[in-house]
Amino acid sequence: METEHTLRRLKTIEGHLRGVIRMVEEDAYCIDVIRQIQAVDAALNKVSAQILENHLNSCVITAIQGNDKKERQRVLKEITEVFEMSAKV
Amino acid sequence: METEHTLRRLKTIEGHLRGVIRMVEEDAYCIDVIRQIQAVDAALNKVSAQILENHLNSCVITAIQGNDKKERQRVLKEITEVFEMSAKV
Amino acid sequence: METEHTLRRLKTIEGHLRGVIRMVEEDAYCIDVIRQIQAVDAALNKVSAQILENHLNSCVITAIQGNDKKERQRVLKEITEVFEMSAKV
Amino acid sequence: METEHTLRRLKTIEGHLRGVIRMVEEDAYCIDVIRQIQAVDAALNKVSAQILENHLNSCVITAIQGNDKKERQRVLKEITEVFEMSAKV
Numbered sequence: 001m002e003t004e005h006t007l008r009r010l011k012t013i014e015g016h017l018r019g020v021i022r023m024v025e026e027d028a029y030c031i032d033v034i035r036q037i038q039a040v041d042a043a044l045n046k047v048s049a050q051i052l053e054n055h056l057n058s059c060v061i062t063a064i065q066g067n068d069k070k071e072r073q074r075v076l077k078e079i080t081e082v083f084e085m086s087a088k089v
Numbered sequence: 090m091e092t093e094h095t096l097r098r099l100k101t102i103e104g105h106l107r108g109v110i111r112m113v114e115e116d117a118y119c120i121d122v123i124r125q126i127q128a129v130d131a132a133l134n135k136v137s138a139q140i141l142e143n144h145l146n147s148c149v150i151t152a153i154q155g156n157d158k159k160e161r162q163r164v165l166k167e168i169t170e171v172f173e174m175s176a177k178v
Numbered sequence: 179m180e181t182e183h184t185l186r187r188l189k190t191i192e193g194h195l196r197g198v199i200r201m202v203e204e205d206a207y208c209i210d211v212i213r214q215i216q217a218v219d220a221a222l223n224k225v226s227a228q229i230l231e232n233h234l235n236s237c238v239i240t241a242i243q244g245n246d247k248k249e250r251q252r253v254l255k256e257i258t259e260v261f262e263m264s265a266k267v
Numbered sequence: 268m269e270t271e272h273t274l275r276r277l278k279t280i281e282g283h284l285r286g287v288i289r290m291v292e293e294d295a296y297c298i299d300v301i302r303q304i305q306a307v308d309a310a311l312n313k314v315s316a317q318i319l320e321n322h323l324n325s326c327v328i329t330a331i332q333g334n335d336k337k338e339r340q341r342v343l344k345e346i347t348e349v350f351e352m353s354a355k356v
């Protein structure tokens with residue numbers, strides 16, 4: 001179900017990006033193109049957050065409630081990594 | 090020329106994004122999907138910077154060397170705006 | 179222990195920020211000031227990631243292993259929120 | 268004048284950052300600390316944008332209206348660089 005929702009949003013963003021490509025092909029004003037790219041960026045960030053939420057509520061809960069300490073550490077480390085990266089992109 | 094370069098990069102990103110959609114369809118690991126989305130984000134930021142560079146070296150130079158003070162202010166204001174926004178997305 | 183480490187880093191950043199203030203007082207070149215502010219930003223992001231890591235390895239583990247479902251949801255929701263925000267600042 | 272305004276804002280942010288340090292010293296809740304760090308980040312981005320605006324309306328106009336082509340290119344290159352960096356921090 002969440003996958004369906006994620007897919008729908010990603011496909012909308014793909015359409016948005018194709019719109020940006022068309023703008024460039026039609027020689028649209030640079031600043032307008034940059035603004036649309038920033039809108040695509042913002043939409044991608046929202047999808048990422050949604051995917052992370054699903055991940056926390058499934059894999060992460062399973063890992064933390066499980067007995068494998070190494071797996072638990074791996075799963076938590078990954079979250080820190082994508083968090084740190086999200087500030088950079 | 091620069092437009093060709095921009096278009097090529099945007100189409101590459103579109104292909105990358107379609108790859109992300111495929112990953113979600115095939116139920117890839119959430120964190121891997123997030124990382125690929127972050128890579129798309131980073132690539133979009135680079136294209137934006139390239140478009141801004143072209144814009145600075147064409148429209149902005151023309152506006153600043155021209156006599157229309159209002160137009161000059163408008164053009165400079167836009168740059169501040171996309172700069173401020175770029176920190177947010 | 180982690181708190182000591184976090185504090186040390188935050189105090190270093192405070193010193194860095196005071197350096198930026200001095201630069202502005204001494205009329206440093208604008209772009210150099212902006213670059214230093216961006217360096218402060220990057221350092222703050224790293225501290226945030228470190229704090230999140232500590233949080234995941236303490237409170238979040240406790241909440242997820244505990245019996246309070248609402249608390250668990252609250253704790254996971256917060257992570258999604260700071261993740262989403264981190265892409266915006 | 269603009270320098271005064273910038274200084275005032277930076278000093279306010281310094282106070283905000285000292286507040287964050289105090290929070291960590293007093294063992295505040297991790298997520299609250301992260302949120303305050305993100306607020307400091309957002310405030311720094313705003314100051315950067317303001318400094319860039321001043322820079323565009325002074326040095327950049329002077330450089331572009333001047334006769335030194337190399338200087339013009341240097342000044343425009345810098346703007347692209349801080350723009351690209353702003354998306355990363």
